[in-house]
Amino acid sequence: MTISDDVQVPGAVASRRSLITLRDVAVHYPVKEGVLQRVTSHVKAVDGVSLTIPRGSTVGLVGESGCGKTTLGKVIAGLESPTSGDLWFDLDPSDAENVDRLRNRDPKSMSGEDRETWQRLQGQHRLGSMSREFQGRYRRNCQVVFQDAFSSLNPRQLVRDIVGRPLRVYNEASGENLNQQVLELLERVGLGPQHLLRYPHQFSGGQRQRISIARALALNPEFIILDEPTSALDVSVQAQILNLLVSLQREFELTYLFITHDLGVVEHMSDEIAVMYLGRLVEQGPTREVFDNPFHPYTEVLRDSNPSLTGDSVADGHRRLTGSVPNPIDPPTGCRLHPRCPVAVSTCGWRVDDVLEQLEVSSPASFEGIEAVERSSEFSAVIRLTDDDASRAMAHEVTDLRGALGNVEVDVRRDGKELRVDLPEVDDITLEVIEPGRMSACVHAQSGNWWNK
Amino acid sequence: MAHDALLRVEGLSVDFQTSRGLARAVDDVSFSIKRGETLALAGETGCGKSVTARSILRLVPQPPGIYSAGSIYFQGIEESEPLDVLEASEQQVRALRGDRIAMVFQDPSKALNPALTIGRQLGEVFAEHREASVFESAGLGTRSRGASRYLRHRGGLVRRTAYRFTHPSATKRLTDALDERVLQALAETGVPNPRKVMTSYPHELSGGMKQRVMIAQALACDPDLLIADEPTTALDVTIQARILDLLSELQERKGTAILYITHDLSLVRQIADRLAVMYAGRIAEIGDCRDLLSTPLHPYTQGLMNAIPRAETKRGELAAIPGTVPVLIDAPRQCHFVSRCSWAGEACTTHIPRESHPLPDRQVSCLRFESAAAVGAAPGDMPEQYASAEVTT
Numbered sequence: 001m002t003i004s005d006d007v008q009v010p011g012a013v014a015s016r017r018s019l020i021t022l023r024d025v026a027v028h029y030p031v032k033e034g035v036l037q038r039v040t041s042h043v044k045a046v047d048g049v050s051l052t053i054p055r056g057s058t059v060g061l062v063g064e065s066g067c068g069k070t071t072l073g074k075v076i077a078g079l080e081s082p083t084s085g086d087l088w089f090d091l092d093p094s095d096a097e098n099v100d101r102l103r104n105r106d107p108k109s110m111s112g113e114d115r116e117t118w119q120r121l122q123g124q125h126r127l128g129s130m131s132r133e134f135q136g137r138y139r140r141n142c143q144v145v146f147q148d149a150f151s152s153l154n155p156r157q158l159v160r161d162i163v164g165r166p167l168r169v170y171n172e173a174s175g176e177n178l179n180q181q182v183l184e185l186l187e188r189v190g191l192g193p194q195h196l197l198r199y200p201h202q203f204s205g206g207q208r209q210r211i212s213i214a215r216a217l218a219l220n221p222e223f224i225i226l227d228e229p230t231s232a233l234d235v236s237v238q239a240q241i242l243n244l245l246v247s248l249q250r251e252f253e254l255t256y257l258f259i260t261h262d263l264g265v266v267e268h269m270s271d272e273i274a275v276m277y278l279g280r281l282v283e284q285g286p287t288r289e290v291f292d293n294p295f296h297p298y299t300e301v302l303r304d305s306n307p308s309l310t311g312d313s314v315a316d317g318h319r320r321l322t323g324s325v326p327n328p329i330d331p332p333t334g335c336r337l338h339p340r341c342p343v344a345v346s347t348c349g350w351r352v353d354d355v356l357e358q359l360e361v362s363s364p365a366s367f368e369g370i371e372a373v374e375r376s377s378e379f380s381a382v383i384r385l386t387d388d389d390a391s392r393a394m395a396h397e398v399t400d401l402r403g404a405l406g407n408v409e410v411d412v413r414r415d416g417k418e419l420r421v422d423l424p425e426v427d428d429i430t431l432e433v434i435e436p437g438r439m440s441a442c443v444h445a446q447s448g449n450w451w452n453k
Numbered sequence: 454m455a456h457d458a459l460l461r462v463e464g465l466s467v468d469f470q471t472s473r474g475l476a477r478a479v480d481d482v483s484f485s486i487k488r489g490e491t492l493a494l495a496g497e498t499g500c501g502k503s504v505t506a507r508s509i510l511r512l513v514p515q516p517p518g519i520y521s522a523g524s525i526y527f528q529g530i531e532e533s534e535p536l537d538v539l540e541a542s543e544q545q546v547r548a549l550r551g552d553r554i555a556m557v558f559q560d561p562s563k564a565l566n567p568a569l570t571i572g573r574q575l576g577e578v579f580a581e582h583r584e585a586s587v588f589e590s591a592g593l594g595t596r597s598r599g600a601s602r603y604l605r606h607r608g609g610l611v612r613r614t615a616y617r618f619t620h621p622s623a624t625k626r627l628t629d630a631l632d633e634r635v636l637q638a639l640a641e642t643g644v645p646n647p648r649k650v651m652t653s654y655p656h657e658l659s660g661g662m663k664q665r666v667m668i669a670q671a672l673a674c675d676p677d678l679l680i681a682d683e684p685t686t687a688l689d690v691t692i693q694a695r696i697l698d699l700l701s702e703l704q705e706r707k708g709t710a711i712l713y714i715t716h717d718l719s720l721v722r723q724i725a726d727r728l729a730v731m732y733a734g735r736i737a738e739i740g741d742c743r744d745l746l747s748t749p750l751h752p753y754t755q756g757l758m759n760a761i762p763r764a765e766t767k768r769g770e771l772a773a774i775p776g777t778v779p780v781l782i783d784a785p786r787q788c789h790f791v792s793r794c795s796w797a798g799e800a801c802t803t804h805i806p807r808e809s810h811p812l813p814d815r816q817v818s819c820l821r822f823e824s825a826a827a828v829g830a831a832p833g834d835m836p837e838q839y840a841s842a843e844v845t846t
Contacts, residue, residue: 064689064690064691065689204777204778205498206777207777234497234498234716235497235716235717235718235757235760235761236497236756236757236760236773236774237773237777238760239759239760239761239762239771239772239773239774240773240774240775242762242769242771243769243770243771243773246768246769247769250769261689261690263690264719264761264762264763265762267762267764268762268763268764268766268768268771269762269768291764301691302690302691304694305690305691305693305694306690307690307693307694307717307719307720307722307723308719308722308763309718309719309722309746309758309761309763318694320691320694320695320698321691321695323645324659324661324662324692325659360646361645361646364646364648364649
């Protein structure tokens with residue numbers, strides 16, 4: 001499952017330990033409505049993400065606003081507990097194998113040896129069930145740098161207190177010793193002793209981000225989550241911070257999860273890249289390969305939409321996404337991109353809602369004539385209209401819509417003023433390995449019928 | 454040259470009163486925009502690009518803003534004489550805003566009124582600037598005060614009106630005529646299902662859709678100049694690409710000149726004909742967009758270009774510009790870039806660089822090029838640390 005599977009150099013095994021392993025992580029937020037605040041539905045912010053972050057590498061997590069990348073970052077930082085799925089810390093390759101083998105099995109049916117392994121893994125490596133001692137180790141080793149250094153630094157504390165706080169919490173240093181250590185940290189990120197007794201508001205954005213980085217470094221962690229660390233900064237300052245991050249990574253052998261929406265930055269910074277859309281990963285692989293030859297149309301559109309200093313102008317016929325991001329309460333079936341996808345086909349997972357949305361845009365007048373829609377499943381429904389003529393007209397319109405729906409087979413049966421619409425049922429499309437190290441959740445890539453070849 | 458310029462900004466300086474003294478946000482800025490061209494004004498946070506743009510519509514609040522020097526000449530198609538926006542009466546400026554010069558702001562969710570439907574907000578533009586033609590298409594020859602008041606009420610400009618109770622049929626016709634205009638303006642920007650959008654409130658629309666509505670509003674009166682102040686900064690890249698497509702398509706169709714404010718140099722290449730780079734309130738370099746991006750001359754422009762991560766730059770070896778932007782309160786008379794510049798010499802701390810033209814259609818404000826021009830040397834021959842003695846004040 002991991003990206004590094006193909007790199008099985010014997011000596012390199014130890015260094016390719018996976019630091020963080022996510023398996024089917026989902027975060028659903030309840031939506032409460034009404035006087036009684038009953039839970040009516042769930043916002044599926046993250047919906048089944050499996051990801052492996054190898055030690056010593058930088059994994060870039062890219063996606064647009066609202067795709068769940070920050071939520072996923074919070075889960076990994078332990079700031080948000082997942083609704084389902086699990087997170088494993090510091091697994092060596094054989095343990096990783098064991099996890100994948102045992103996690104879907106009932107512990108009662110395991111053999112004695114397996115049960116022992118499972119219990120050890122649970123107690124030492126799985127976030128949520130690990131013992132206090134291991135939990136402490138995890139928390140120390142996993143630090144976060146947030147996007148907005150204005151709000152992530154306490155305005156009423158001095159820099160010394162902000163950066164020294166982790167050291168104090170873990171009883172690492174106090175008094176003069178603490179000042180000394182904080183000063184060393186500040187010097188490492190390019191600040192000096194004159195900054196020790198200042199408040200955050202006295203610094204510029206770039207300097208504030210340096211303070212955040214110093215605080216993250218205080219406990220000598222192995223892993224840092226960088227949640228859009230440079231989005232609020234100007235390019236010239238961004239370059240300073242990126243350089244600093246790279247030199248710190250080399251010096252302290254850090255592992256980074258780089259969350260960003262800026263493809264230029266992620267291309268520059270990361271070894272591997274995971275592209276996220278509406279709570280799911282759609283593509284994953286080594287950065288260079290993903291950029292040169294994307295295996296998912298979303299990645300391609302993202303790459304081509306990103307303005308570049310050297311590329312051609314906008315109006316040269318790149319593919320674009322249509323419409324806007326669907327509601328994460330009720331995400332599209334099949335591939336989540338399909339209603340907006342420029343190369344969608346019939347197997348992408350079209351459902352009744354897609355037909356209705358298309359109807360609303362193409363013929364708003366007859367859409368207004370709909371009295372009720374009774375769904376028996378996502379893929380079949382009965383549309384009731386005001387009269388026979390309206391249903392006859394709509395039957396034609398729905399059949400004409402096929403072109404906009406990737407030529408999917410729509411089965412329309414008319415019965416008086418009722419219209420029964422059936423679409424082929426499609427399972428959720430998940431990440432699959434296409435080539436060693438490359439994964440994609442696109443039907444084109446999975447079936448080998450490329451859209452771009 | 455000057456006669457075909459749509460807009461000329463000459464020596465514009467804008468100060469702001471602060472508790473610590475006068476801050477010069479814009480310092481002796483001059484540029485011009487021709488009809489139908491796109492000028493991009495690029496620079497980092499606080500370089501004065503937005504203040505410059507707002508000054509064109511005289512939108513900088515006074516106080517704390519002070520227009521301390523310079524003038525802004527706007528030459529509309531109908532007017533024979535260019536109008537100095539800074540000297541004009543409030544009435545004249547009001548007639549310009551939204552009609553001849555329109556503006557799209559960065560954050561569409563803040564720029565739209567949350568309490569009015571999209572249809573009513575867009576109607577405001579027509580009620581303000583196209584009253585006569587709305588009356589005409591409604592078939593109402595005589596403009597009564599009540600009818601005019603009703604029209605402004607529809608656009609949210611006036612609170613109450615009794616007109617619709619006294620003249621129900623005229624009201625209907627006026628409303629329909631106004632809605633027709635709004636519908637057309639929305640359809641032009643590629644808003645799907647415009648009739649539904651018209652009746653919705655801003656919070657019901659996505660960010661990209663809101664920005665489309667803003668553009669529809671700005672282009673409703675076919676302005677000569679559109680000022681776009683970072684219109685895509687708040688949007689995702691995929692949406693941004695579509696908004697840029699839309700802007701260039703509309704520009705082609707309507708021949709509107711665009712002043713495009715941005716902090717993102719990589720965007721500029723796709724949309725602009727000419728580019729002006731600003732630093733600390735002054736213009737560092739102006740020139741043809743593609744030329745400027747391929748051969749930047751000013752050290753700041755060069756630094757900015759090198760700081761953008763590209764595929765070929767090695768990790769950790771981005772050429773960052775050292776230091777930070779200087780404080781502009783009571784700034785010394787010198788080149789503001791001197792503390793971050795690798796070329797800086799003695800003379801840079803005592804002179805404000807003036808414009809020189811080292812290449813055709815290129816204007817650079819750097820002492821190095823100024824002194825090269827003074828002694829007639831090619832800019833490439835100049836020593837790196839050039840402490841100019843030849844330059845006189």
